[in-house]
Structure formats: C-alpha cells, structure tokens
Amino acid sequence: MTARKEVPTVAQSTETDWVSRFADEVIAEAERRAPGKPIVCASGLSPSGPIHLGNLREVMTPHLVADEIRRRGHECVHILSWDDYDRYRKVPAGVDPSWSEHIGKPLTAVPAPPGSPHASWAEHFKAPMIEALREMGIEFHGISQTEQYTSGTYREQILHAMRHRAQIDAVLDRYRTKDKPGAAKGGKKQQQKPVDEAELAAAEGSGAAAEDDGSAGSAGYYPYKPYCSVCERDLTTVTSYDDETTELGYTCACGHAETVRLSEHNRGKLVWKVDWPMRWAYEGVVFEPSGVDHTSPGSSFVVGGQIVREVFGGDQPIGPMYAFVGISGMAKMSSSKGGVPTPADALEIMEAPLLRWLYARRRPNQAFKIAFDQEIQRTYDEWDALERKIAEGSAQPADAAAHSRATRTAGGELPATPRPLPYRTLASVVDITTGHDEQTLRILSDLDPENPVKSLEETRPRLDKAERWITTQVPADQRTRVREEPDTERLGALGETERASLRLLLEGLDDHWSLDGLTTLVYGVPKIQAGLAPDAKPTPELKVAQRAFFALLYELLVGRDTGPRLPTLLLAVGADRVRKLLAA
Ligand SMILES: [Zn+2]
Structure with missing residues (x-):
C-alpha cells in the first residue's frame, strides 16, 4: 500500500459488476438489521495445512465487497475467522509420522512441523497466508477461535446452545435422514472439491469435518465437545449435563473422566454446525460466502440458517456460493510445500494486482483456472491489453471496474511495475540470460532504443516474477539453450x-x-x-x-x-x- 488517498467509487451505477450488486444488497440489508453500525463481512479459514490458492476465494469475495462498501464511504469490517481451535485430523505426507499422537488436539496445541520457526501447527500455516494477504492489499480483522473459546468470549452463547440442545437436535434431525448416504457432506466451509490426488491429500490434511454436528450418545445430544484436560484431545463423550449448575460430565478415550462447570470451563467448543451460526449472530455478519457444496440440503449453511434464527435469534448472512478455482500446470518442483499451490506460490510468479484481477473479473459462481504453465503469458497479455484500453478510455465499464478493484483498494494503490514490459518478453530474456543482470539490462535496453530501459528497477517487480516463473515452473526440456557453436x-x-x-x-x-x-x-x-x-x-x-x-x-x-x-x-x-x- 502506498499513500492513502481518495479512491473513487468504482461505479455510480449499480449494474456495473457483481461486486457493486452485492455491495448494494449488503448495504441495504445492513441498514435494515442494524442501522448506523459498521457493516460486517466475513471469511473463515482453517489453518490445518497449506491454505490452497483456490481457498483464496473465501477471502477475496468478501474483501472485494467490503472494499466497495468502504469506497462508498460506509464503515465496514472484514472479519477473518481462523478456525484454529478445530481438531488436528491427519498427519500430511512428508511430516514425521509421530505427529499422529496429536490427532484430536486443537490446531494451536499441535507443534509446528519439524524445522518451523512457529509456535504451533496453526501459526505455521497462518503466517504465509497473512503475509500473502498483506501483499495483496487485503485489509481484515483476524480472529483466532482458540483465543475466543479459551478466553470464555462465547460463554453465554455456549450455555444458551446447551439449554436449547433439544431444539438444535430437532433442526439437525430434519436433515439427518436425508443426509445419511453422504455423511461427510457439509464440512468446513472453504474446502474445495479436490481435483487430483495431491489436492485430495491436502484437503484431507486441512480438516474436512466429517462429524460436525455433534453426535447423540446414550446420554442424549450435546452441541458442545470438551477437549480432554489430561490428553488435550477431543476423543471425549459428554455423559451428563445439569442446566441449573452447568455441571458437565465427560469421559475420554484416554480413560480420563471428570465433571466440569461449563459456566467457567474454557476448554472445548461448539460443534461446527452450531459454531458457525452462533458466530453469525455474535458478530452480526451480513455477508459471508461459502463453497458450492455448502448450499445443498443438510449443508452447514442451510442448517446454520435455521439454527441462527430459531436458536440464536439472529439472521443468516447474504451468502453466495463460490465455484471452484483450479490451477493449470503447477510444476512438480513446488510439491515440497504439500503438493498444492498457495497464494504465496502465485505471488512468486505474478504481481498482486494481476492475482486480484483474476478473482475480481469473474462472478463468484464462475469457475476459473489460475495458470502456472505457459498460459500465464496469455493472462498477462490480456491484462496489458486491458491497461491499454483503460489508458485510451475505451474499456467496457465492467472491465474498467475489475481493473480498478485489482489495482487499488479504499486504502490506496497497490505497488505497480513502473515500466511493465510484456511478461512473455521478460520471461524469454531471463530464460536466455539465466538471470544475469548485466546481460538482461543490455537486452531490455535494446528492445526500444528510442526510449531505452535504463535500469532493471524500472521493470521490477514484474521482471522478478517472470524470472521466478521460468526457474520454478518451466520444465528443463522447455527452457531455451542457445547454441554454443554453429551447427x-x-x-x-x-x-x-x-x-x-x-x-x-x-x-x-x-x-x-x-x-x-x-x-x-x-x-x-x-x-x-x-x-x-x-x-x-x-x-x-x-x-x-x-x-x-x-x-x-x-x-x-x-x-x-x-x-x-x-x-x-x-x-x-x-x-x-x-x-x-x-x-x-
Ligand atoms: Zn483424554
């Protein structure tokens, strides 16, 4: 972000693009629900493994809407809930198998993978995402669910849910029978449908919740699950609860059994299908999207809509579903990070405005692919063509809106390359010079002798992104090797x-x-x-x-x-x- 300055509203007309239309809807709804209060948009991410580039849509969709609301002069908060109090489910490939002893603990109670400088598993995977979001100019208010639960922030909401457990059970029961064949349906909201084995492994590793509505044991249904005070895991079963004293008895698979007082107990959480609507009501969320699978009957969004109204007396957010974001041609060399590209991986090979543009120009329900292969050059060509049209004033309004959302936020302009030479040219040059700066500068200054490039700085950061792309994504047999000797x-x-x-x-x-x-x-x-x-x-x-x-x-x-x-x-x-x- 550079200097803070006046940024015009993208569109006076409400018909310009999808972002504008959602902003209209959200502002009107917020006025109806809580006039004069800051408008709340929300995202949720589970730091249970590398956060997939596709899951960036979970953040970009509310970000763009919140940013348009701010551009119009309204106060707007974009909450990013870190679901870091979720259980650790699976040891991903490549991590010491002894980490399996932590399965069932909160993500914040699991040590980071070996060699990490971070204090916990959750912090290890949050850190690069936070850095990527900063680079993309995304302003958000991060909330750690571990902090919320362990500090007792949701005390009243938990006691309320327990008092109304029969009612919650009845809502869930409307869907349980329909739900049976696909019991895994309706897990954590940002999980994407995996497209290949690597993604499947990553999705499993990042915590698709199979059992997310609490189970009715012989002692009845309870929407709250304690983490065991001895082994820290959630292999617990609630055996009794007294509404008067709030005394809750539980047993754990480790053999431990105890009775705690829920009015002062801070080591447990509401089950996902109750947790999510509780937070809608608690935070007053007006806009929060979710992945396509979450709008089917019995999904957490649909069930949550009933629970938030019937149990918590709140409203369901405006919640568009977003479609899958795929990747084309992620080279094998990046699989050291877990096999799926993250936003940080994308930002190594493309500038932040370009990445923002990919999300801004497509409606959330349109699937698209992000190119890590040769197609990235075409993507950049399209972007440069759009910039020329913007400069000439000949861009279509929707295209101009997407460009504006890509290059700046209500907080200011994103950094840009002063002299944006075509990405494919830069890539070809660094391919041949193998990143030799002096040689690169000589070639770049020869491109246009009338107006020569005087320093590589003018061409950065785009030059660095193209170089990174050539060295990490282009297979050796596609690299250019100039002959040493004549044929x-x-x-x-x-x-x-x-x-x-x-x-x-x-x-x-x-x-x-x-x-x-x-x-x-x-x-x-x-x-x-x-x-x-x-x-x-x-x-x-x-x-x-x-x-x-x-x-x-x-x-x-x-x-x-x-x-x-x-x-x-x-x-x-x-x-x-x-x-x-x-x-x-
Ligand atoms: Zn235990």
Whole structure:
C-alpha cells in the first residue's frame, strides 16, 4: 500500500459488476438489521495445512465487497475467522509420522512441523497466508477461535446452545435422514472439491469435518465437545449435563473422566454446525460466502440458517456460493510445500494486482483456472491489453471496474511495475540470460532504443516474477539453450534460398536492432525473396515461406524448431553471436 488517498467509487451505477450488486444488497440489508453500525463481512479459514490458492476465494469475495462498501464511504469490517481451535485430523505426507499422537488436539496445541520457526501447527500455516494477504492489499480483522473459546468470549452463547440442545437436535434431525448416504457432506466451509490426488491429500490434511454436528450418545445430544484436560484431545463423550449448575460430565478415550462447570470451563467448543451460526449472530455478519457444496440440503449453511434464527435469534448472512478455482500446470518442483499451490506460490510468479484481477473479473459462481504453465503469458497479455484500453478510455465499464478493484483498494494503490514490459518478453530474456543482470539490462535496453530501459528497477517487480516463473515452473526440456557453436552440418547442407535468406537477415541486423526493427526484418526477408514490397499483404505462399524461415532460424540458434519470439530471441542472443551462429 502506498499513500492513502481518495479512491473513487468504482461505479455510480449499480449494474456495473457483481461486486457493486452485492455491495448494494449488503448495504441495504445492513441498514435494515442494524442501522448506523459498521457493516460486517466475513471469511473463515482453517489453518490445518497449506491454505490452497483456490481457498483464496473465501477471502477475496468478501474483501472485494467490503472494499466497495468502504469506497462508498460506509464503515465496514472484514472479519477473518481462523478456525484454529478445530481438531488436528491427519498427519500430511512428508511430516514425521509421530505427529499422529496429536490427532484430536486443537490446531494451536499441535507443534509446528519439524524445522518451523512457529509456535504451533496453526501459526505455521497462518503466517504465509497473512503475509500473502498483506501483499495483496487485503485489509481484515483476524480472529483466532482458540483465543475466543479459551478466553470464555462465547460463554453465554455456549450455555444458551446447551439449554436449547433439544431444539438444535430437532433442526439437525430434519436433515439427518436425508443426509445419511453422504455423511461427510457439509464440512468446513472453504474446502474445495479436490481435483487430483495431491489436492485430495491436502484437503484431507486441512480438516474436512466429517462429524460436525455433534453426535447423540446414550446420554442424549450435546452441541458442545470438551477437549480432554489430561490428553488435550477431543476423543471425549459428554455423559451428563445439569442446566441449573452447568455441571458437565465427560469421559475420554484416554480413560480420563471428570465433571466440569461449563459456566467457567474454557476448554472445548461448539460443534461446527452450531459454531458457525452462533458466530453469525455474535458478530452480526451480513455477508459471508461459502463453497458450492455448502448450499445443498443438510449443508452447514442451510442448517446454520435455521439454527441462527430459531436458536440464536439472529439472521443468516447474504451468502453466495463460490465455484471452484483450479490451477493449470503447477510444476512438480513446488510439491515440497504439500503438493498444492498457495497464494504465496502465485505471488512468486505474478504481481498482486494481476492475482486480484483474476478473482475480481469473474462472478463468484464462475469457475476459473489460475495458470502456472505457459498460459500465464496469455493472462498477462490480456491484462496489458486491458491497461491499454483503460489508458485510451475505451474499456467496457465492467472491465474498467475489475481493473480498478485489482489495482487499488479504499486504502490506496497497490505497488505497480513502473515500466511493465510484456511478461512473455521478460520471461524469454531471463530464460536466455539465466538471470544475469548485466546481460538482461543490455537486452531490455535494446528492445526500444528510442526510449531505452535504463535500469532493471524500472521493470521490477514484474521482471522478478517472470524470472521466478521460468526457474520454478518451466520444465528443463522447455527452457531455451542457445547454441554454443554453429551447427556446421546444417549450415553445410543449406539450400540456395536458405543461404540467401540468412545473408539478408545478417545484412539487416544493424539497421534493425530493436524489437520493432527485428520484427519487420524477420517477416520482411521472405517478402524480399518473393519480390514483394515490405508492406505487402501475406499470401498463403508467403506464410509458408515465413514459417520455413523461422524454423531454420530456431534450428540454427537453439537447436529446436520452436522457441521464444524471434525478435526477442535475436536481441537476447546478441548480434555478434547471431552472426557467429548464422554465418553460412
Ligand atoms: Zn483424554
């Protein structure tokens, strides 16, 4: 975030984009529920493992709506609930198997994975997410559910839920029968449908709650589950409860049994399907989205809507469901972090405004993919094209709104690259220079000699993102390796036309040493050979000749039949080396 300054409302019209429409709805609803109070939007994340990039939608959706509400001058709080008092469910692959002794403890009571500087499992996975959210300019109020529960903040709500346990049980019972075949349905809200094994492992590791409504044991139904005071785990069963004294008896699988007074007991929590609606009422949440699976009958959102009204006397938030966010082409090398990319991984290869844009431009119910493969170059091309339209004033209102939401918040502008050269050009250059700064600067300043790049700083951070992408996401066999020595065999076997085309190219190099100049030159050589004017329209025959010429150049320069765009490649290779490799 740079200087705080006036940021205009994106849209006066309410029809501009989905964010504006939700903001209209939320402001009106907040006025109806609690006039004059700050408006509350909410997200919830479980730090039970690496927080998947797809789960960023859980935060981005309310963030964008809250930001639009702030732009309109309303006070708005974006709560981010860390579900860090949830139980530890599973030891993910790659972590010391002895961590299984902690299964059943709150995430904040489990030691961080070996080698971590953090105090607990939960802190270890929260920290990189918090850092990523900061980099993305997302302003939020984090609430640790461990702190809330262990400090007794929800005391009244817990006692209230226990007094109304029969009523809660009756609500849950309306769905239990329908729910039976898919008992795992309606777990924690931000879980995404896993698309492959790695994601499946991550989803399991991050705590999809199978048993989330409390079970009716022989002693009846209780919506509260204590963590055992001896072994810290939740392998407990409530055996008795006295509404008058609030005395609660429980037994644990470890053999411990005791009676505690719930009016002073701070070591346990409401079951998920009661916990969530309790918090809607407690915080006065007006907007909170959830994943697509959570709007089916018996899901926590639907059941929560009844519990919040019938038990807690509150209202269900406006809660759009959001669709799956997929990833294309996450290279294997990143799997050391658990096999699924996180927002921090994305921010290594793309700038924060671009990542914000991907979420802002799609309605929450539209699925989309985030590219870690070659497609990222096309995504950047689209982004640059939009920026040109914005500058010309020719962008469509919805596109302009998405751009504004991507590049700034009510708090100010996000940092931008001063001179945003095309990502694909930067990627090609660092691919060839392997990150050698001096060489990179020479090539970048040759791109446009009229207005040369004077320092790499002008091109950062985009340059660094492109470099990171090349080194971490592009497989070795797709990297560009310029020949050290000329391919004498191929050069010796050149046909007459080929020989002439190389001569024309080399003769033109000095006069065309810029990105535009070399573009004209490489397309122009086959035209000259065909006796056409430099500005001649391409004919099918000319296209064939151009393709053959380009293939020849790739072969002689990089030993393959394809590679980075030729003008960029020629600039990167340098005139002397081009002469050496192409001299027939
Ligand atoms: Zn125990």
